[in-house]
Amino acid sequence: MKRTTLTGFIGALLATPVEAHSFGQPYQLPMPYWMYIYGAMAALALSFVVLAFFLREDTGDRQARRLVLGKPNGPVATWLHRGLQSVMVGSFALAIIAGLIGNQDSYRNINMTYFWIVFALGGCYLSALVGCWYETLNPWRIVAELLSRHCTTLREGRFRYPETLAYWPALAQYLVFIIIELFGDTRPFSLSLILLCYTALTLTGVYLFGIQRWFYSGDLFAVLFRLIGRMAPLQRDEQQRWVLQWPFAGLLGQRADHPSLLLFILFMLSSTAFDGLRETQLWFGHFWKDPLQILTPLLGEHPIYAYPYLRPWFVAYEIFCLLISPLLYLGVFLLFLWLGKLITRSSLSMTTLTAQFSYSLLPIALVYHITHYYTLLLNQGVKIRGLISDPFGWSWNIFGNAITGRLPIIPDMGFVWDSQVWLILIGHVASVWLAHAEALRCFNSRKQATLSQFPMLALMILFTGFGLWILAQPLKG
Amino acid sequence: MRKFLLPAVAVAVLAGLWWWLKPVSGAPTEPQTRHYRLSFVDGQYQGPETLTAYQGDTVQFDVFSDQDDAMHVHGYEKHLVLPSGATAALRFTAENSGRFMLELHGSDLQFGALEVYPRR
Numbered sequence: 079m080k081r082t083t084l085t086g087f088i089g090a091l092l093a094t095p096v097e098a099h100s101f102g103q104p105y106q107l108p109m110p111y112w113m114y115i116y117g118a119m120a121a122l123a124l125s126f127v128v129l130a131f132f133l134r135e136d137t138g139d140r141q142a143r144r145l146v147l148g149k150p151n152g153p154v155a156t157w158l159h160r161g162l163q164s165v166m167v168g169s170f171a172l173a174i175i176a177g178l179i180g181n182q183d184s185y186r187n188i189n190m191t192y193f194w195i196v197f198a199l200g201g202c203y204l205s206a207l208v209g210c211w212y213e214t215l216n217p218w219r220i221v222a223e224l225l226s227r228h229c230t231t232l233r234e235g236r237f238r239y240p241e242t243l244a245y246w247p248a249l250a251q252y253l254v255f256i257i258i259e260l261f262g263d264t265r266p267f268s269l270s271l272i273l274l275c276y277t278a279l280t281l282t283g284v285y286l287f288g289i290q291r292w293f294y295s296g297d298l299f300a301v302l303f304r305l306i307g308r309m310a311p312l313q314r315d316e317q318q319r320w321v322l323q324w325p326f327a328g329l330l331g332q333r334a335d336h337p338s339l340l341l342f343i344l345f346m347l348s349s350t351a352f353d354g355l356r357e358t359q360l361w362f363g364h365f366w367k368d369p370l371q372i373l374t375p376l377l378g379e380h381p382i383y384a385y386p387y388l389r390p391w392f393v394a395y396e397i398f399c400l401l402i403s404p405l406l407y408l409g410v411f412l413l414f415l416w417l418g419k420l421i422t423r424s425s426l427s428m429t430t431l432t433a434q435f436s437y438s439l440l441p442i443a444l445v446y447h448i449t450h451y452y453t454l455l456l457n458q459g460v461k462i463r464g465l466i467s468d469p470f471g472w473s474w475n476i477f478g479n480a481i482t483g484r485l486p487i488i489p490d491m492g493f494v495w496d497s498q499v500w501l502i503l504i505g506h507v508a509s510v511w512l513a514h515a516e517a518l519r520c521f522n523s524r525k526q527a528t529l530s531q532f533p534m535l536a537l538m539i540l541f542t543g544f545g546l547w548i549l550a551q552p553l554k555g
Numbered sequence: 556m557r558k559f560l561l562p563a564v565a566v567a568v569l570a571g572l573w574w575w576l577k578p579v580s581g582a583p584t585e586p587q588t589r590h591y592r593l594s595f596v597d598g599q600y601q602g603p604e605t606l607t608a609y610q611g612d613t614v615q616f617d618v619f620s621d622q623d624d625a626m627h628v629h630g631y632e633k634h635l636v637l638p639s640g641a642t643a644a645l646r647f648t649a650e651n652s653g654r655f656m657l658e659l660h661g662s663d664l665q666f667g668a669l670e671v672y673p674r675r
Contacts, residue, residue: 105630105653107670116576120569127565453653457630488630491652492673553654553668 101184101194101264104357105488106453107553109495114550117499118543121506125535128510132518132528142327144313147320159214166217170273172469177270181471187266188462188469193273194259195459199451205303206444209310209328212303218280219300222289225281232281235288244295245338247283251276251298252342253401256349260356260400261393301342306444308332308437309508326441326508330515334436341404343436344411346443347541348403350450351548356396358551365392410537411439417533422526434520435534438513442538445505446545449498457486498549506542510535582674586611589649593666594619595637595659600666606657607670608649614669615646624661628669631655 150158173189184190204211213219226232258264258272283292293300307313308328315321334340355361366382368374373381381388415431418424424431464483468474475481513534517527589612593602596619608614618626620637626645627634630653635645637659652673658665 103629103654103656105655107652107654107672112576112578116572119572119576123568123572124565127561127568131561485632486630488651488653490673491671492675494653 101190101458104451104453105457106494106498107491109498109546109550111550113495113499114546117502117546118539120499120503121539121542121546124503124507125510125539128507128514129528129531129535132514132531142323142330144315145322146315147322149317149319162215163220166215167220170217174270174273176469176471177266177268177273179470180266182266183471184265185461186465186468186471188465188471189266189269190264191458191462191465193269194264195454196462198259199455200459201299201303202306202444202447203452203455205306205310206325206448207310207312209307209313212300212307216293216300218277218297219289219293221277222281222284226289232284233289235284235291236286239287239291239296244336245301245342247296248298248301249338249342249345251279252302252345252349255298256345256353256400257397260353261397301339302346305343305346305440309440309444326512329437329440329512331519332437333433335433337432340432340436341408343439343443344407345404347439347446348407349400350443350446351544352400352403354450354545354548355551357553358548359554360551362554365395410540411436414533414537418530421533422521422530424521424526424530426520430520434516435513438509438516438534439541441505441508441512442541442545445501449501449545449549452497453489453494457488460485460487499546502542502545502549506538509538509541513538580675582609582672586613588613588615590615590617592617592619595624595662595664595666596621598622598662598664600659600664602667604667605670606667607672609672610649610652610674612649612671613646614649615644617642617644620659622661624659627658627660629656629658631669634660 169192173192176187177189180187180189201212222232262268262272264272280292280297283296286292287296295301309326310328311322311325313321313323313328334343363369365373366385368381377384377388412428412432415428415435419426419428419431461484464480464485467477467480467483473480477483510531514527514531517530517534518524521527521530586609589606589608591602591606591614593600593616595601606614616626616635618635618637619642621640622637623639624637625634626637628645628647630651631647631649633645633647635643637643649669649671652671655669655671656665657667657669
């Protein structure tokens with residue numbers, strides 16, 4: 079009876095004002111348990127298939143094959159380029175203005191859907207297809223380039239970029255971005271203020287250190303989209319020609335040139351995993367149901383009854399967990415690398431090994447992200463069609479599709495589950511493959527390279543299994 | 556030869572695992588009507604936090620509210636006007652599977668989710 083009362087009380091408390099995800103709710107159901115088991119077993123089996131492949135092949139030294147598609151030239155290409163740049167700058171200006179003066183209903187104002195879904199999510203997935211799109215269509219860079227015509231300091235910057243800063247500014251922005259996304263409860267107005275602050279920060283960074291340097295390692299989206307872009311099949315080569323290559327092949331031979339970049343990559347993994355985990359009953363229950371009886375003696379009552387004053391502490395606890403999550407992943411990563419070093423008795427330093435193997439985690443990070451969020455692009459992102467007709471939420475209907483353009487695309491849940499399993503397996507195989515190719519490059523013998531990959535293989539299976547496990551967890555109500 | 560053999564082994568293993576692990580569906584074979592009564596009194600929700608159905612079922616909500624409000628079933632984009640002190644009804648076929656948020660727009664209250672499971 080007491081348990082029933084408590085459950086009812088928890089249910090009532092869960093019915094709180096909307097503040098979970100920044101915007102939009104993933105609509106997928108937990109993956110059936112058997113599919114999680116299937117995915118984990120398949121990951122194990124496929125890992126050995128990859129291992130078997132590498133027993134004879136010399137893929138480690140091979141360069142990625144590329145099909146040159148050509149270089150866009152002529153007035154059409156120039157106008158198209160300028161047109162797309164204008165669209166990017168104009169759409170961000172519209173989003174900021176709409177947030178400041180438009181309807182404050184998050185679903186009726188264009189800026190929430192545009193920034194959180196179309197730009198932040200769509201930008202990642204576009205980068206995974208077309209590697210370098212953001213380099214030329216980055217709206218803040220376009221504005222900085224325009225301003226630099228009148229203020230030449232912006233081009234080179236006032237100071238030399240301190241090497242110790244490395245990717246730390248981008249990582250700090252990434253941490254803040256995810257905290258705002260998960261805990262910020264942003265509304266159109268506050269989002270516009272955030273975007274204005276981000277614009278001011280970016281232009282300050284450009285003013286201090288120059289366009290090239292700031293957008294290379296100081297800016298969140300430039301670094302994020304470039305990292306994901308390395309995995310894209312469509313790329314631009316050194317001569318600015320469009321080339322087609324195998325997905326993930328762009329990661330071959332890449333090195334993380336600073337520990338801050340490794341932490342950035344690990345945060346890509348850990349923030350998505352954390353976001354998935356905090357939606358689950360398990361996460362909610364480990365604190366509010368106090369299964370280990372830690373909080374109850376401290377509080378003198380069951381924590382759920384202390385919800386009103388305990389909730390800010392719970393949020394602080396969640397933010398703390400989010401912030402230390404990349405360090406936990408780093409610990410696990412270093413442990414398995416060290417095991418590989420131990421088994422092979424390699425003379426390579428841990429610094430060299432972490433730099434060489436860090437990019438092999440990117441495919442898993444990407445598929446974690448896609449499986450967790452891609453349905454948002456379909457059920458919320460497509461509503462941008464209707465929102466263009468009524469960007470301020472003032473019941474306009476400029477293009478006649480203000481209502482019909484907001485119909486979501488809802489793929490069948492069976493398809494979503496299947497796609498989640500297969501995407502995670504593809505990411506897993508790509509990561510194992512890349513790690514093995516790297517091992518062949520950096521170890522002296524094939525035997526040493528293969529031996530070093532057993533701990534790495536276990537690490538990849540661990541990350542993959544954890545990703546699938548989160549997807550299979552029951553969600554909180 | 557080896558180039559074809561390894562992918563073939565991989566496909567065989569994956570297919571074999573799938574066949575071995577996939578359970579028989581436990582979903583009812585015929586669509587049913589799922590009837591839920593929800594109420595909102597003094598801004599508090601009274602009712603189950605997770606409402607479940609299978610794809611193809613008919614879902615009926617009878618919703619009472621002591622304040623003027625409007626309920627929104629996300630994803631299905633169904634809106635139900637809730638006049639103060641009265642019970643309003645919403646009935647629809649759950650054609651799409653997934654987890655759809657239930658929200659009271661006036662109170663900005665996300666009070667639960669409708670979970671529609673695929674019939675497979």
